[in-house]
Amino acid sequence: xxxxxxxxxxxxxxxxxxxxxxxxxxxxxxxxxxxxxxxxxxxxxxxxxxxxxxxxxxxxxxxxxxxxxxxxxxxxxxxxxxxxxxxxxxxxxxxxxxxxxxxxxxxxxxxxxxxxxxxxxxxxxxxxxxxxxxxxxxxxxxxxxxxxxxxxxxxxxxxxxxxxxxxxxxxxxxxxxxxxxxxxxxxxxxxxxxxxxxxxxxxxxxxxxxxxxxxxxxxxxxxxxxxxxxxxxxxxxxxxxxxxxxxxxxxxxxxxxxxxxxxxxxxxxxxxxxx
Amino acid sequence: xxxxxxxxxxxxxxxxxxxxxxxxxxxxxxxxxxxxxxxxxxxxxxxxxxxxxxxxxxxxxxxxxxxxxxxxxxxxxxxxxxxxxxxxxxxxxxxxxxxxxxxxxxxxxxxxxxxxxxxxxxxxxxxx
Numbered sequence: 001x002x003x004x005x006x007x008x009x010x011x012x013x014x015x016x017x018x019x020x021x022x023x024x025x026x027x028x029x030x031x032x033x034x035x036x037x038x039x040x041x042x043x044x045x046x047x048x049x050x051x052x053x054x055x056x057x058x059x060x061x062x063x064x065x066x067x068x069x070x071x072x073x074x075x076x077x078x079x080x081x082x083x084x085x086x087x088x089x090x091x092x093x094x095x096x097x098x099x100x101x102x103x104x105x106x107x108x109x110x111x112x113x114x115x116x117x118x119x120x121x122x123x124x125x126x127x128x129x130x131x132x133x134x135x136x137x138x139x140x141x142x143x144x145x146x147x148x149x150x151x152x153x154x155x156x157x158x159x160x161x162x163x164x165x166x167x168x169x170x171x172x173x174x175x176x177x178x179x180x181x182x183x184x185x186x187x188x189x190x191x192x193x194x195x196x197x198x199x200x201x202x203x204x205x206x207x208x209x210x211x212x213x214x215x216x217x218x219x220x221x222x223x224x225x226x227x228x229x230x231x232x233x234x235x236x237x238x239x240x241x242x243x244x245x246x247x248x249x250x251x252x253x254x255x256x257x258x259x260x261x262x263x264x265x266x267x268x269x270x271x272x273x274x275x
Numbered sequence: 276x277x278x279x280x281x282x283x284x285x286x287x288x289x290x291x292x293x294x295x296x297x298x299x300x301x302x303x304x305x306x307x308x309x310x311x312x313x314x315x316x317x318x319x320x321x322x323x324x325x326x327x328x329x330x331x332x333x334x335x336x337x338x339x340x341x342x343x344x345x346x347x348x349x350x351x352x353x354x355x356x357x358x359x360x361x362x363x364x365x366x367x368x369x370x371x372x373x374x375x376x377x378x379x380x381x382x383x384x385x386x387x388x389x390x391x392x393x394x395x396x397x398x399x400x401x402x403x
Contacts, residue, residue, distance in 0.1 A: 014398060129365075147403060170403035182396030190392040200402035231402050235389045243403070258389050274391060 004029045008036035009044070009147050011169030015154070018177055019162035028161050032154045036168075039153065042067050043146035045091065045139075056091065056139040061132045069130055071142050071149050074240055076125055078145065082248035087219040089123045091139035094217055121219040144247060147171050148197060148240035155239075166239075172196040173239040183233050183260050184268055195239030199246035200231020200262070218251055225251055234259040235272075 004015040019025045044050045051068050055061040075088035123138035151166045155173035158164035163177025173195045180188045218225040232249045235258040236242035258272040
């Protein structure tokens with residue numbers, strides 16, 4: 001079993017590849033690492049020179065890369081499929097909540113801004129070929145779905161050499177083989193293809209003016225979601241789809257995919273055919 | 276007076292005759308008019324060079340014509356390839372968008388087989 005670990009997209013990435021050690025495997029793992037870097041340069045909202053940052057800055061992007069077009073398309077379809085619970089236009093709400101820089105740089109506590117900016121959710125996004133246009137004042141955050149998309153892409157790359165698993169901070173994709181994946185301390189799921197993602201408020205949270213905030217915005221309020229389970233883990237056909245479904249389920253959507261809900265009081269609920 | 280005038284005329288005529296004779300002798304009218312061999316060689320060389328220049332110009336013209344023809348053909352090929360690439364890109368974009376759309380909708384309903392096992396995990400999922 002070959003293993004490669006590194007940091008990308010603000011999280012720990014782990015690649016597992018069931019293949020013979022050698023030059024080809026090393027090249028594949030190198031290529032996989034480069035793919036993370038390449039796609040981060042496309043979709044990061046924390047890099048001023050990324051494609052997404054240019055789109056957010058200018059409101060329109062000509063000749064967008066195919067990857068950005070596909071992810072935006074996926075995100076818009078996800079918005080439709082989840083009734084708006086998943087929404088890539090929550091960017092301003094996420095920033096208003098305090099997640100305005102890489103999470104490593106977000107202060108654990110800071111005073112509340114004197115005037116919180118109005119969160120803008122649900123804005124239109126138009127795609128015409130490789131041209132993407134946002135509503136005036138609209139901005140996109142492709143953090144979660146972008147990471148899921150990247151994990152799927154890298155898994156496809158590595159699958160050429162053998163069964164593989166790609167894990168980017170909890171967003172997982174698997175191709176071939178059987179992979180036991182820990183969901184809680186007492187629960188392990190075995191997966192041979194597809195993806196797993198977990199959305200919750202047990203991580204990526206911080207304080208603003210003494211109030212706890214987290215990164216999962218409820219698009220209907222434009223603020224971090226409340227009255228939610230602690231976290232939801234979903235199994236789907238891909239990591240990107242699992243990411244979308246996990247976020248929607250976290251915000252209360254009924255989904256027919258295998259999923260695990262962990263409540264605040266520590267209960268673990270299996271659903272969607274897992275029980 | 277008359278004698279003096281005659282003598283003066285005679286002197287003038289003698290001087291004129293002298294200079295005319297001098298000029299005639301200086302012109303070497305008896306010398307042969309045969310061509311200098313070096314001039315002949317130069318003339319031959321000039322003719323050869325002119326002939327060579329014509330030949331070179333002909334070769335250059337022929338090659339330039341062939342080059343221009345090849346250039347036109349190559350430009351036509353490049354234009355055709357560019358047109359094909361643009362068409363292929365448009366098609367792939369269309370396919371990618373449609374596949375992304377179809378996959379994004381199918382992914383929500385189609386889940387891979389998964390089961391709960393009693394094995395130590397190889398890795399974990401957590402809030403991302």
